Amino acid sequence: MDALVITEDHALVIDERPTPRPGPRDALVRVAGAGLNRADLLQRNGFYPAPPGVPADVPGMEFSGVVTSIGDAVTRVAPGDEVFGIVGGGAQAEYLVVHELHCAPVPTGFDLVTAGGVPEIFITAHDAMRTIAAVQPGERVLIHAVGSGVGTAALQLARVWGCPTVGTARTPDKLERALGLGLDHAVLAARELDPDALAQRILDEAGPCDVVVDLVGGEYVRADVAAAAPRGRIVLIGLVAGSRTSSFPVGAVLGKRLTLVGTTLRGRSVEEKAAATAAFTRDVVPLLAAGTVGPVMEATFPFDRAEEAYSLLASDTTFGKVVLTP
Amino acid sequence: MDALVITEDHALVIDERPTPRPGPRDALVRVAGAGLNRADLLQRNGFYPAPPGVPADVPGMEFSGVVTSIGDAVTRVAPGDEVFGIVGGGAQAEYLVVHELHCAPVPTGFDLVTAGGVPEIFITAHDAMRTIAAVQPGERVLIHAVGSGVGTAALQLARVWGCPTVGTARTPDKLERALGLGLDHAVLAARELDPDALAQRILDEAGPCDVVVDLVGGEYVRADVAAAAPRGRIVLIGLVAGSRTSSFPVGAVLGKRLTLVGTTLRGRSVEEKAAATAAFTRDVVPLLAAGTVGPVMEATFPFDRAEEAYSLLASDTTFGKVVLTP
Numbered sequence: 042m043d044a045l046v047i048t049e050d051h052a053l054v055i056d057e058r059p060t061p062r063p064g065p066r067d068a069l070v071r072v073a074g075a076g077l078n079r080a081d082l083l084q085r086n087g088f089y090p091a092p093p094g095v096p097a098d099v100p101g102m103e104f105s106g107v108v109t110s111i112g113d114a115v116t117r118v119a120p121g122d123e124v125f126g127i128v129g130g131g132a133q134a135e136y137l138v139v140h141e142l143h144c145a146p147v148p149t150g151f152d153l154v155t156a157g158g159v160p161e162i163f164i165t166a167h168d169a170m171r172t173i174a175a176v177q178p179g180e181r182v183l184i185h186a187v188g189s190g191v192g193t194a195a196l197q198l199a200r201v202w203g204c205p206t207v208g209t210a211r212t213p214d215k216l217e218r219a220l221g222l223g224l225d226h227a228v229l230a231a232r233e234l235d236p237d238a239l240a241q242r243i244l245d246e247a248g249p250c251d252v253v254v255d256l257v258g259g260e261y262v263r264a265d266v267a268a269a270a271p272r273g274r275i276v277l278i279g280l281v282a283g284s285r286t287s288s289f290p291v292g293a294v295l296g297k298r299l300t301l302v303g304t305t306l307r308g309r310s311v312e313e314k315a316a317a318t319a320a321f322t323r324d325v326v327p328l329l330a331a332g333t334v335g336p337v338m339e340a341t342f343p344f345d346r347a348e349e350a351y352s353l354l355a356s357d358t359t360f361g362k363v364v365l366t367p
Numbered sequence: 368m369d370a371l372v373i374t375e376d377h378a379l380v381i382d383e384r385p386t387p388r389p390g391p392r393d394a395l396v397r398v399a400g401a402g403l404n405r406a407d408l409l410q411r412n413g414f415y416p417a418p419p420g421v422p423a424d425v426p427g428m429e430f431s432g433v434v435t436s437i438g439d440a441v442t443r444v445a446p447g448d449e450v451f452g453i454v455g456g457g458a459q460a461e462y463l464v465v466h467e468l469h470c471a472p473v474p475t476g477f478d479l480v481t482a483g484g485v486p487e488i489f490i491t492a493h494d495a496m497r498t499i500a501a502v503q504p505g506e507r508v509l510i511h512a513v514g515s516g517v518g519t520a521a522l523q524l525a526r527v528w529g530c531p532t533v534g535t536a537r538t539p540d541k542l543e544r545a546l547g548l549g550l551d552h553a554v555l556a557a558r559e560l561d562p563d564a565l566a567q568r569i570l571d572e573a574g575p576c577d578v579v580v581d582l583v584g585g586e587y588v589r590a591d592v593a594a595a596a597p598r599g600r601i602v603l604i605g606l607v608a609g610s611r612t613s614s615f616p617v618g619a620v621l622g623k624r625l626t627l628v629g630t631t632l633r634g635r636s637v638e639e640k641a642a643a644t645a646a647f648t649r650d651v652v653p654l655l656a657a658g659t660v661g662p663v664m665e666a667t668f669p670f671d672r673a674e675e676a677y678s679l680l681a682s683d684t685t686f687g688k689v690v691l692t693p
Binding site for chain 1: 605611618625
């Protein structure tokens, strides 16, 4: 089969690889779409290596496709099923082996290539807001980098759950598009971040926030603490800021009794990924089927234009998902 | 009645106050013991004001004593009962009004004055480790300021729960005494804190820690993150360090999927304090009754030696509890 391969000098090439063979509880999936994520950019540049048991040099952390064969012990999926989900890596290939419990059913009639850009952002947003932060209807949700894939997914889910939303982005264009998706309060973040000033603008514009979805990291964490409501939950998902250290106002964290949780999907155990997939299937797939929420698509590229796709994502100008298709 | 009163110029005097009257769900308690806490020192110096509904100038956040009368709707306690618990303030007085759900039963035969030094430290330690961090048997627990009241309570509870313990303190004497209480690993913290070096010594001495009870704050938070095991829970309870800001390694918080929770007991709602008291009654009172855990007592002072008691606690040389008695 063909696969996108990261070479030792960080180039991306299409290379021939043996088609993987499913284990007893695996499905072999012929990939239709594989969403591109910031983690792929990091992996390509030698950071964020793939976890054990995953091809080290084939990127791709989410997939959609058709089951072509199954292991002996598989009971949840069957050949011909359209499925999507998250994997530790290797999705940017013609075929992919996936644990059956990591396969969610693609809703009937949903575009199968587009589906490849759904799982990572919606599982991440659902897991952060619902499973980790236990968001309640009416609670105010702050979403940094609201124009990112996870940001747009979090925004749509928060709306469905009856939560007013505040979003930040670093360009007016992304905020405009987020307002078009139903964002209640848009706050422009300066390129040169002043976290206290950003927090004050969030408080002035919208008020204290019960749940914070932080895809940026760095000094945004300081702004998160300042903008949080008493008993607020701050979920730290990403490190777009590059800076890996923030200043941390311990006094405010105690005084407001805040919870901060760092999370990643990639390194989770089989059982944890199965639980996240089950929650996604239960809570989000019906919303996708009904068209209540959906991925915002930026572009789809065939494998032989992967370089273009990676450059587009790295440019930080995209609003929606970039999906690769074999 | 007599009460300890904080004057406008931060002096402590014994003054006459009207004996408070119980509301419908309150008990009137004749105070036997009222443990002294760092929060009392802060309040005396004009910081950490009492929450609404609590005498603003009478310190004291924990009590033991005998119920002398009850409100019309009280069903859980009766006159003559020996009770102890936490309050928002006002315990350093001859009489105290307490919501019935905030009264735990003092075990039969337990010294009633000593009991006044039990609730704050054991409710705090239980709430932090069990309710917030959900500690499991066998998990390694790191306790900073292990020689403090909450530190010794946390150490004893962790032992009962089958958890290996690592403790830090800034004097060898406190570590010696903690080892005498069963501490497994003692780590001396330098007065001039180097958080990365402290974390490395904890890791070398004991290994990564699943639960951290941090009574110090400041740059200790950075050490907490570095010493935490994957999926570790860090409970931030105190600010002994004075410094209210830490540097915060966001990358490690994400990578290890850590949870940090800031907590205080004082500002909690009636319902939350009732829940914490019920959990203490269920899990800790039987251990106190059996003598499996108990308060480490430093000294007891009558009200007219309160100045001495406050100075002793402020000296940072105490190992156990200082309790005032009317």
